[in-house]
């Protein structure tokens with residue numbers, strides 16, 4: 001696959017089929033992850049690939065509780081507003097909310113979860129390049145993924161399910177459920193680059209880029 005297609009179309013793909021992700025595809029995903037840069041090439045990361053149904057069910061329970069906590073605290077007001085308004089922002093929030101609730105209700109059916117952990121990486125900057133590499137490689141193999149951090153609501157509980165040696169300082173960065181998409185790939189919608197990027201000094205505009213530059 002063209003790298004630009006992968007860059008532009010790797011979306012939060014939460015609605016996926018239960019079909020297993022074969023071992024060779026899993027191997028490519030994890031091998032791509034560890035090609036990523038890390039500060040000083042320290043590679044202070046660990047990954048847990050979870051495809052055991054019992055483990056996925058246990059994580060699913062924690063995920064459901066976490067998602068409910070998210071929408072009853074941090075996103076409470078937005079969730080209420082989205083139910084009553086038709087403005088474009090509310091619509092977009094509602095779409096994400098529906099998709100997240102789909103993930104909650106169908107979590108046990110995910111065929112694969114990728115957990116990423118870092119150690120003593122205070123900036124968090126050395127783990128997410130590896131996670132994104134994994135998601136791009138998954139995309140190249142037709143596998144959808146969605147990065148989630150909401151399990152952090154559950155503190156050490158996910159680490160205990162996975163047997164993580166917490167005393168060694170391993171910290172969960174994220175959980176990335178994966179699987180073959182139910183829907184279609186599309187270009188990720190974003191505010192255009194010229195609204196958020198400047199040239200040479202803050203506020204000095206770059207030339208407008210009104211449409212995505214791919215395809």
Ligand SMILES: Cc1cc2nc3c(=O)[nH]c(=O)nc-3n(C[C@H](O)[C@H](O)[C@H](O)COP(=O)(O)O)c2cc1C
Nearest residue numbers: 010011012013096100146147148149150151188189
């Ligand atoms: C640091 C980070 C944390 C995220 N946490 C969650 C999460 O807990 N649950 C979830 O469903 N999506 C999560 N996402 C996915 C975002 O919601 C998603 O990337 C965003 O809505 C854009 O989606 P799109 O690429 O499909 O347009 C997270 C993304 C990032 C980068």
